[in-house]
Amino acid sequence: MFLKPRDVPQELQKLRSLDMRMRLLPEDKRYYLNLEKGFDGEVAFDAKLVELKPECLILADLLLEQNFSLFQIDTLVLFKKNIHLFEIKNFEGDFDIKADHWSLLSGEEIKNPLLQLKRSESLFRQLLHRHLKISIPIHPHLVFVNPHFTLYNATPDMPILFASQIDRFIKKLNGNSSKITQNNIQIGNQLASRHRTDSPFSRLLDYNYAQLKKGIVCAWCASWMIAGERKMLCNKCGNIEDNETAIMRHVEEFKALFPEQKITTNTIRDWCGDIVSSKKVQRVLAKNFNRVNHGKVSYYID
Ligand SMILES: [Zn+2]
Incomplete structure (x- = not known):
């Protein structure tokens, strides 16, 4: 076991x-x-x-x-x-x-x-x-x-x-x-x-937000997905994923790559390649995180 x-x-x-x-x-x-x-x-x-x-x-x-x-x-x-x-x-x-x-x-x-x-x-x-x-x-x-x-x-x-x-x-x-x-x-x-998660053996990698390609990546075959009404679709392997799961996967990915950045509706919509509406992103964030502030300056925390 x-x-x-x-x-x-x-x-x-x-x-x-x-x-x-x-x-x-x-x-x-x-x-x-x-x-x-x-x-x-x-x-x-x-x-x-x-x-x-x-x-x-x-x-x-x-x-x-x-x-x-x-x-x-x-x-x-x-x-x-x-x-x-x-x-x-x-x-x-x-x-x-x-x-x-x-x-x-x-x-x-x-x-x-x-x-x-x-x-x-x-x-x-x-x-x-x-x-x-x-x-x-x-x-x-x-x-x-x-x-x-x-x-x-x-x-x-x-x-x-x-x-x-x-x-x-x-x-x-x-x-x-x-x-x-x-x-x-x-x-x-x-x-x-006693297991530690902060590995000091990790290699330092040089990257910034602007240089990274944005979009939703298929969890099965790592191809770019396209958005349907309620689901994301991968044309390559046929994987279908509901919007919430796909968006949450990409919030986690964004947090891992940019731990200092705030999670906002706009950043996550942009990170997902602008293929989901602000409304959908906002709904997913509001459901899974706590909101700090209101309006344009709001962001989400665990
Ligand atoms: Zn796929």
Whole structure:
């Protein structure tokens, strides 16, 4: 059971919006596509974990702090008597390990993911000891979910799971029994409540309101939608969405991209590409937010 499900990270959400509405710089685009790929890998691994039979609690995408150090955990699985910690990579291509150095076969060096895993495990263990006052075995795993990935010079003692081994790994775990206790749930909840949403790892992106293309973007296929009387329609995939849901999606998007800006009828109508009337926008805002002031100077807050 997912105690903390995997949401689309805020940064990825923002990059998706910007990529749709402006031309990203080549390095930003590459960064964005990497995030997207990493997220795909994590989601693919989530789908494998659903096959787990022993009772367990799954926490996805945690950003935790221990001793003024922030660390990220892609996935935690809590069983009754132990915890599995997963660092997930969706690498593709041929890689090589020489001593502690990881690189592409082309020679380009990359950060050693085993060191990253070790650091997370150590900080996580300290956090469990000091703050939750528990000591429970932790099993760390570096998971490569992509079947088109090869790692030369990997050895069996490394805590690595390759794509070809994941099914067998799940099967092995399914051979154990586990009954989740109230205590396990408490630990899970405490960990989830320690999750921080203000990631300092986010890349600073340069954009302004004027340069972004305005309009309603389809939630299914990321194409531009057109407005009907009560619904928005996507000509590309056939998705139909009621006005309120579409407008609210775009209010959230606007807030994420421009957290300092006030939410007004005019800004949101403009952000939606002027394809919905002021009256409709106003009705949706009035229904979902609290209005401050009246007339031309009014704006909306949560
Ligand atoms: Zn669509």
